[in-house]
Amino acid sequence: MSAACLTLLAALVMLPPPSQAEGWEYGGHLKYQYTFTDYPADAVPALFGENPANDHSFDGRLKAEWRGQGFDFSAHYEVLALAGDSVETRRVLNAAGLQKSGTVNGLPDDRQRLFDLTDEFIDGTHAVAVQRLDRLSVGYTRGSATLRVGRQAVSWGNGLAFQVLDFVNPFSPIAIDKDYKTGEDMLYGQWQWAGQGDAQLILLPRRDALTHDLDHEQASNALKLHARAGLFDVDVLAARHYDQTLLGFGVARSIGGAVWRLDALHTAVPEQEEVWSLVTNLDYSWVLFDKNMYGYVEYYRNGFGSASTSGYLAANPELVARLQRGEVFTVGRDYAVLGVQVELSPLLNVFANVIQNLNDASRYLQLRGTYDWRQDTQFMAGLNLPEGEPGSEYGGIPAPLPGATFAPGRSFFARVAYYF
Numbered sequence: 001m002s003a004a005c006l007t008l009l010a011a012l013v014m015l016p017p018p019s020q021a022e023g024w025e026y027g028g029h030l031k032y033q034y035t036f037t038d039y040p041a042d043a044v045p046a047l048f049g050e051n052p053a054n055d056h057s058f059d060g061r062l063k064a065e066w067r068g069q070g071f072d073f074s075a076h077y078e079v080l081a082l083a084g085d086s087v088e089t090r091r092v093l094n095a096a097g098l099q100k101s102g103t104v105n106g107l108p109d110d111r112q113r114l115f116d117l118t119d120e121f122i123d124g125t126h127a128v129a130v131q132r133l134d135r136l137s138v139g140y141t142r143g144s145a146t147l148r149v150g151r152q153a154v155s156w157g158n159g160l161a162f163q164v165l166d167f168v169n170p171f172s173p174i175a176i177d178k179d180y181k182t183g184e185d186m187l188y189g190q191w192q193w194a195g196q197g198d199a200q201l202i203l204l205p206r207r208d209a210l211t212h213d214l215d216h217e218q219a220s221n222a223l224k225l226h227a228r229a230g231l232f233d234v235d236v237l238a239a240r241h242y243d244q245t246l247l248g249f250g251v252a253r254s255i256g257g258a259v260w261r262l263d264a265l266h267t268a269v270p271e272q273e274e275v276w277s278l279v280t281n282l283d284y285s286w287v288l289f290d291k292n293m294y295g296y297v298e299y300y301r302n303g304f305g306s307a308s309t310s311g312y313l314a315a316n317p318e319l320v321a322r323l324q325r326g327e328v329f330t331v332g333r334d335y336a337v338l339g340v341q342v343e344l345s346p347l348l349n350v351f352a353n354v355i356q357n358l359n360d361a362s363r364y365l366q367l368r369g370t371y372d373w374r375q376d377t378q379f380m381a382g383l384n385l386p387e388g389e390p391g392s393e394y395g396g397i398p399a400p401l402p403g404a405t406f407a408p409g410r411s412f413f414a415r416v417a418y419y420f
Helices: 003-014 044-048 085-095 317-325
Strands: 024-038 053-068 071-084 118-123 127-142 145-152 184-193 197-204 220-229 232-241 244-255 258-268 275-288 291-301 334-345 348-357 363-374 377-387 410-419
Touching (some): 053 085, 053 127, 071 085
Antiparallel strands (some): 053 071, 071 127, 197 220, 220 232, 334 348, 348 363, 377 410
């Protein structure tokens, strides 16, 4: 039996029945998604795999959490599985050196985490699956101070689609499921001062992916201060991340019925010019034709990106490293995002989002709808529609193969989620 299973069973055995102990909460979810993706004929996935691609994914999570007498405990067990055409294609692209981000199978692993709590129990040509502990932490709060150690997640920053201050496992701007970030093994501390703000600290060690030895040059250590200054909420961040110094700040305030936010991050890169990344947005809720509506606009500057399509072919090594680590998701420099949500009924919502690359005029359009069939069951379906001229980011960046491009495919997905 894997280490992940043993740890989970030990945790569950020690749990007293809910009727005998207050403070316990149990829950979880089951999610299934079908995806149909049609790639352009010259796209690398089409040349190396099935096109169109039919894929299935499963996400199951069981969670147990307890709070009492100042202590808190959290254990989340998850099973993640992928099956379909893209599994084999991804392996082929990895073998050819053409898969530039994520793991070989597309599922999380613990190669760089402090503890290995992931077990790959299916490893086939067209199907892969892992079981893992995505949360396993113990914390203690006394007065205004909290200290927590173990596998957990921390989210910082004011971005709505893109993030610059949230550099540990941020969500992709095109992610449709943002229920849980992938957890990391870290020490987390928070100190609050009443009515004024707080200070948060993370110490996150990592291992070298090849040697599995702890490597301080790949660790992330950060301190973030938050305070209220007049009409503004202000954040100040200092971090050492993969042996580089990050300095950032953020502000947010209400403007009428809207909320405006701004985050900026400076990265000190040896032997390069100063690198600044920035995100700013404005969001607003209103009622039109008796329908609740919500919308936002956002501008994102990727300090490591290229302002011209010619730069895509010789991407900055610092950008490539961040793409591989899943910290940034675009190769261009400037982006505008527009998002709208309309509540057609209390149970039915529709969403439209478009990400516009301002440097090459390509765009990525997302349309989806969600129906809350029951209090614990949700259906979702949608389309992802990239558009752009050849050579652009969403039209197809030339690949290091004659006549091939890195072009995203147009896709349709249908999803059902059950929460308990």
